[in-house]
Amino acid sequence: MKAPLIMHIDMNAFFASVEQRSNPELRGKPIAVIGSAKRTVVTTASYEARRFGVKTGMNKWEARKACPSLIFVIGDNQKYIDTSVRILAILKDFSPRIEAYSIDEAFVDISGTGSLFGSPETLAASIKDRIRKDLGLTCSIGIAPNKLLAKLASDMKKPDGLVIITEESKAALLRDLPVGELWGIGPKLTMHLGAMGIRTCGQLGAFPESILRERFGIIGERLKSMGQGMDASPIVPMGEEEEAKSVGHSTTLPADVSDKAVIRRYILKLSEMVGARARRHNLKGRKVSLTLRYPDFYTFSTQRTLPSYTNDTHSIYMTALNILEAQRLRSAVRLIGVSIFDIAKGSLQMPLFEEDRKKEKLLEVMDSLNMHFGEFTLTWGTIFEEYESEAGVISPAWRPSGVKMVNVK
Amino acid sequence: MATIKESIKVVAVFDNGIKPAKFKWKNRVYKVEEIAYTWVSRDGSQNIIHFSVTDGATLFELAYNQSTMKWSLEQTA
Structure with a gap:
């Protein structure tokens, strides 16, 4: 059996990049994609805007204050959904096992694809080329033995990055990595772990499991595994997602x-x-x-x-x-x-x-x-x-098909 | 972008996809210099292909309804 190899693809500043492709005038400029509602917030900022400190969730006033030359663009959800579906179709040319994690992120099981597409580096370069050629967009790719590390890897180099974490390299990487960098460990959990003296993944992985279980219940065991860079969660291919709750x-x-x-x-x-x-x-x-x-x-x-x-x-x-x-x-x-x-x-x-x-x-x-x-x-x-239609925000639970495929326009 | 939503006449090339080449709006013919982006939306059972195009000076969004085979100018900058 081939060693598992998972790729995580994260589209860079997705909505803003799509708008910059759609309108050549916006390319290279600081832009922020916002909703059409009167009381809207920034859903995505271009990298040019991020350099001024414009962040997702800022209201228009805050964003304009951070970047006076900021251009606001009202988002078009249909455009992003169609682009996402086209990206997933490209990925399907490389592996049948794709998990659409969100509108701009996907996991791909690339275990055993070496004979068809070459090394993981070559495969990643081919995927980046196809996405750039067909859609004019860039993405960051992380490749690792599991989803947890693949997601961590794709976050490590943006935009247009490629980072590979291997079984051999993971211990050195995790030793001094802050726990909050791991997918699934948010600010609150980081604070609780910090109160126990756990600040790095190395410390988390070496911490006695019994104490973690006592403090966090059933997830204590999982937290220790995460600190060690282990993750057994499977790829859930499109169409095989569990029924909506x-x-x-x-x-x-x-x-x-x-x-x-x-x-x-x-x-x-x-x-x-x-x-x-x-x-x-x-x-x-x-x-x-x-x-x-x-x-x-x-x-x-x-x-x-x-x-x-x-x-x-x-x-x-x-x-x-x-x-x-x-x-x-x-x-x-x-x-x-x-x-x-x-x-x-x-x-x-x-x-x-x-x-x-x-x-x-x-x-x-x-x-x-x-x-x-x-x-x-x-x-x-x-x-x-009374009703006046306004474009909604795409839910993080959005999927290209099934009950979670929500028409948002 | 200003919303227009008017029917227009378009000269397009149907070859490995659809590529608008020229369109006429308000008695003026615009030559499409660049198709910046395309995407598909659905309205009920109808597929609508959107084209973000420029004539070198202005940005336009054209739409082609595959069911009715009609073109429209949706927006312009």
Whole structure:
């Protein structure tokens, strides 16, 4: 059996680079891709903008302050989704085992491809060439015996980097590497580990497992392995991802809203988006949750369990509405989210009553029309009172196919 | 970019993909000097190919609907 060899591909400043390819005037200039919503933030900054300190998540004012010559570009999610799908198609020419980790990152199992494509360096150069030739974009590539180290390697040299970590070289690399550099160890965990005197991967890998387990529970064992550069998580090829645990949509409102009638309309719109997506993938949920975020970012989320599984827009809407009506709003609302979870696949039970069968038929007709002519061609009249469409942000859970392939425009 | 969304007439080469060569908008003919980027979007069951093109001075986004076989000028800088 061939030793496992994993490649991680990370597109450099993806959205900004696509915009710079699309508009020659933007090439070499500091640009920031933002959403179309009034209260938007920077989703990606070009490397030219990053040199001025422009970062993802900054609001427009902060970004402009960091870089007065910054050019704002409203992102086009369809453009990025199509580009991502084309990148994955290129990768499929080199290996059948591709995991689309996010819209701009993928893992590729390149174990045993040497006889076809040469050394890992040659293979990486071929992939970079294809992406550059076909799309005009650059990427950073990390190659290692597992996903954890491959991701670490691709982060080590940006943009347009190639870093290879081998079994032989990993111990020296990890010895003094801060734990926070590892994929999966965030600022909070870094702080907790620091409080235990663990600052480097070398220290983490040598720390007694029993103490880590005592402090962090079941992940203690995994943390020690991570410190040693070990990771047994498999590549999950496209189409083999586990079934969605929930189906949800949320939206940041153009302005804070306290009028419950307006909030209800947004809830109906979100319920239709959730219901339509669940129906498309033949999923039903037994729990509905409503999330509200206030201007101070305090977020409230509550769920209700239904008597039976559903993907019916009206049932989802009524349940979310019941949650809303039971609340006294703290203040105006900034964000609203609706989800169904406790998911089951397939039609679990035929509707018993004629009226329910009619409702199901109506939804079938609505869905088939919307599939053919585009989302919301036929929808609930109430939605149109206030709703103004704005491009959403692509979720990190986005995948090129399946229930997580969300139409975001 | 300013939104236009108007039907236009386009001279295009269909050879190993579609390449717009010239288009007419508001009685003026623009020669496509560079196709900077292309991407595909979907509207229901319809595939729409987008072309970000320049005439050497101005950036335009053209769109070709593969179902209706119609061209439109979507945006211009």
